[in-house]
Amino acid sequence: MAQILAPSIQWQVGVTKNSFYARPITAKFLDSLLLNQKGKVSARGSSKFRVSAIKSENSTINRLENLLNLDVTPYTDKIIAEYIWIGGSGIDLRSKSKTISKPVQHPSELTKWNYDGSSTGQAPGEDSEVILYPQSIFRDPFRGGNNILVICDSYTPAGEPIPTNKRHRAANIFSNQKVIDEVPWYGIEQEYTLLQPNVKWPLGWPVGGYPGPQGPYYCGAGADKSFGRDISDAHYKACLYAGINISGTNGEVMPGQWEYQVGPSVGIEAGDHIWCSRYILERITEQAGVVLSLDPKPIEGDWNGAGCHTNFSTKSMREDGGFEVIKKAILNLSLRHKEHISAYGEGNERRLTGKHETANINTFSWGVANRGCSVRVGRETEKQGKGYLEDRRPASNMDPYVVTSLLAETTILWEPTLEAEALAAQKLALNV
Known part of the structure; x- marks a missing residue:
């Protein structure tokens, strides 16, 4: 890697209502990246995993992509926050979606959430609730709009970091x-x-x-x-x-x-x-x-x-x-x-x-x-x-x-x- 010259202090990304309207990553967007060509037939991936699909105006694929590309900002202030955390193996990533009432600029504006730790190898079935603490936010390239990705770490209901929460100790250092x-x-x-x-x-x-x-x-x-x-x-x-x-x-x-x-x-x-x-x-x-x-x-x-x-x-x-x-x-x-x-x-x-x-x-x-x-x-x-x-x-x-x-x-x-x-x-x- 080239010599490190200057830092970019960007531990979270501020997101406001009108801050961006770039295209989200959908199948159509991937097609344009992969082949950069126009036409009725698009192929996605390398020759080893190429998949072709007919793109007619009324096809099921096209109707689904229209919904995926739907810009809801003119109709609601609500956004989607994808809460992301690290699972029980210490390397697997898990996530789920939450509707937020309005765009946010800082993780502190987001509420804590919970998940079933018994299904991720992080808690026993009889006491399976694990709490997600939002720590850092990024723009969501898949949904676009004001939607966000939220990096979280995990705690017990009593507020203790669970064993797979390595972020907590790092933050202390x-x-x-x-x-x-x-x-x-x-x-x-x-x-x-x-x-x-x-x-x-x-x-x-x-x-x-x-x-x-x-x-x-x-x-x-x-x-x-x-x-x-x-x-x-x-x-x-x-x-x-x-x-x-x-x-x-x-x-x-x-x-x-x-x-x-x-x-x-x-x-x-x-x-x-x-x-x-x-x-x-x-x-x-x-x-x-x-x-x-x-x-x-x-x-x-x-x-x-x-x-x-x-x-x-x-x-x-x-x-x-x-x-x-x-x-x-x-x-x-x-x-x-x-x-x-x-x-x-x-x-x-x-x-x-x-x-x-x-x-x-x-x-x-x-x-x-x-x-x-x-x-x-x-x-x-x-x-x-x-x-x-x-x-x-x-x-x-x-x-x-x-x-x-x-x-x-x-x-x-x-x-x-x-x-x-x-x-x-x-x-x-x-x-x-």
Whole structure:
């Protein structure tokens, strides 16, 4: 990811009655993104999952799309808020819709809501009520109008965060004055894999077979190199519409795999934006009839895994003399390597093998411009003597609330003993 230059403090998106009338993402909108052509017949998706439908004026599909595109703003002040939360696995996203009496500008204007936690693996059947607390709002690219997406976290009726609520602890860390003063910036590189439905095999791959070896697919173009670009582009535009601080996207090394970048984001905003961007991606792949996978190693063998590299800097790192602060942060990270690895995603041991641009999961290392290290520092950071570091260990299915807050805690709040610091410094000196 390019060097982090400036933050965009956008932890929620203000939404007013006349603030936007952009087109929502419907099947018709996806058609225009996928093919950008006019006519009576439209095809959606790549050649591997192409679906055609006759578009006559009186067809059932056309009548349904007319209702989906219906602009209700001239007739009512009411809007639809899609409450989104993280389910019991810690990676699955759930949501349900609520009618709100008027447009809102801040999460505090929204009421708390509840859901059946016994159906999401988050509460027993005899006491299943879980309470949703609205935390951040985004424009809804699917419904358009003044409708919103609402990122929530989950609590017991007594007000205690449930075990899968990782946002609560992260918010406590980011509200620490020492952390606030350091203005932590994050740039997160979310990799993902698109799978063919039913067979759960990567998009563009022959069913039960393999494409040519890796090499031509990374940032490639062409029907034999790029699979799922329409989904990536639709997601890119939808995130911009929503107010997510998405900064770029590209095809990845393994065919059928893509990446997008979110940031620079400040503090808790980073987690909110990643979770909302994941929700939007889930919805777009749902419409396209493709399965989204965040598995860190979806295909075993000589294929790249999927990570969520996290670029990180503090105010002290970005100022003159910041390279020494970066090296001190790396030292702290080396001393808490096991704690970080245990929190950096399920199945990460299948990805962090020391091959395919990864470091071995059991050994901490760092280097300048070395993508085979646990932590990479860019050449420009070394040259300028200030900048940021890239933690390459997080898996694609990591919880961004956990990773971002743990980086802040380890590098800003945690202090190792002098003895441990001296030993770690000796070991790291041998790695450079």
